Amino acid sequence: MAQRDQPAIGGDDPLMRTFTGSFFRAVDPAYRDVALGGSRSAGRYSPPDVPTLYLSASLDGVAAAMVAHTDNRTPDLRVLRFEVNADRIVDLRDHAALTSVGIDPADAAADWQETVAAGGSPSSWRVREALERLGAHGLIDPSRKQPHLWHLTLFDWNTPGAPTVLEVPTP
Template identity: 85%
Template sequence: MAQRDQPAIGGDDPLMRTVMGSFYRAVHPTYSDNALAGSRYAGRYSPPNVPTLYLSSSLDGVAAAMIAHTDDRTPDLRVLRFEVQADRIVDLRDHDALASVGIDPADAAADWQEAVAAGGSPSSWRVRQALESLGAHGLIDPSRKQPHLWHLTLFDWNRPGSPSVLEVPSP
């Protein structure tokens, strides 16, 4: 699959941005028909059974994200492409904007898997709650494996007044 241009980030509000363009998601082939349903398991920004759509802004971003989620039991994953138009997206790379609403970027970056394994709630889940209370539809998350890459996490999509996400059929 050829790499597309990077998605565009815009808007005049320093906290709530707009995002538009192609994004990617790796899914187990069994679940590729339900890729737009979001994640089913606990994730950095999602307790179990709380719909959350994790996307990468590039194919390189998908590869970086899969480093933490791939093991010898994982089959070859299918990479799907989506077109996204979203507003009210908070960019976690903008530390000044986060500070203006009392969010510490370290809370988003902290290890979440250990907290979940211990039966707790990671600080990144509280970041999501804080952003949702401000009316955010999602966030831009910098890659921890390769900081020049980023991901888009949506809390709500494909409902009236929320971001639009459409799967682009493979050629």
Template identity: 35%
Template sequence: MIDHLRLSTERLLLRMPARTDAPRLHIIASDPRVALTTASIPHPYPAEGAEEFIGRIHARCGLDWRSLAIIDLMTDDLIGMVGFVGDGTSAELTYMIAPSRWGQGIATEASSAVIRYLFDQRGYRMVTATAMTTNPASARVLQKLGFEKAGKAPREIPLRGSIHLISSWRLNASRSCCAPLRTHAFFREVEGAFFRSILADRIDDVLAPPRPESAGRYHRPGQATLYMSPLMDWAKIAVSGYIREDGRPRVVIPLTVGKAHVLDQHDEVACRSRGIDREHSNAPWRSALLAGAEPPSWRNADFARVAGADGIIDRSRNILGGWHLNLFRWNELGGPCVKVCGKPEPIHLSADGPKWGL
């Protein structure tokens, strides 16, 4: 399963387009000022073109092929598309912007986020792009992003039935001047010793993501999240209620976590800057899920993921002053390194202790 990529900037959210985006996408792609500057958008644009395009995106989406809707965070409007096609080393950048938003730096801002993702999180070494020589605005965008012109050559464009002069551009990772993807000013840096509780029969999976069908306070089915605590007793208390409920034995395993940039829900300013309501994280998530509703804490996790955080710090509901670390990515490029650093210790609960307690 490919986790739907979501990136954010100061003004924009980049996400997988939904079927409901088709009407707005159709308006943009139907505009000759957009279509005729590309080699891939037919003009006139077919009535079902946007729906079919979104369907192809969902069918083809992969780590090296993405096409993301550009959403204005202030209005929630779709204002363009940005994407890439790559081979693991080099990727070609593509974008289109609604004419009503031309001249506002949207293409530069959205493309910068994608480029930083490719370089910082995927390990790409080069990004390329092309532009018709009759489209100087696109060339200016590429220049702002640090691209160098690699040449130009005539190319037949079958959709146009004619030959156009196309300029080629390239950007090496070492020369990139794109702004960092993450806004570290709002993140807390954490590293060191942590403890993870896990079922005793799943010790070998201590660093594995949750099973695809499972859900948790900060992850939807299919999303990766690694739950842990800074103290062993806190890790035990975090699962004590589940142990008393299902009777399945669990253990605590010591871990070391490399430098991670996480959104700390103790930080009211940081939460407010990313649209996070801290009370949503305190609301019961399992009862919401059983009632057929979306747990409010998922929305907070979404905002933290979109902001580029490695994870989120959860304020404990059962431990005075306690907290837990929940990583969204680990042991991959762009995420912290997490290793096992000790032997598992069985969790033993007192017979007369509180449900959430030792």
């Protein structure tokens, strides 16, 4: 897939960063109208009943993320583009910043699907809970398939004081 410019990263705080730019999400066409509603099922950072918006920083990132989700998704996905303006985002690629607030980066990277399938709560859900207690609006998650790629996970969006996400109409 063609690579677009990466979103801009800013902020002086080594833990809480700002991000602006284009992000992407693959959606089942049947759910296109609710794409901004977030996930409909459990995810790495979300129990099934907790709204979470998973986005990729590039089209290549969408492709890498979909490799892990081919079993339970329609093969006919549509990639949508969103403009995001977000603050209070924790970058999980910065292990020193995570460790400084008592978060083990391995907890974020641990397998979650098998734990959820067995009825458990994966360690990555606890990472989210810890970040929310710190006031984070979301996190940057490195791709496990291709570590040079990354994803944005939002815990809250399009509410007062939260990041804004707007879909960019496609022709």
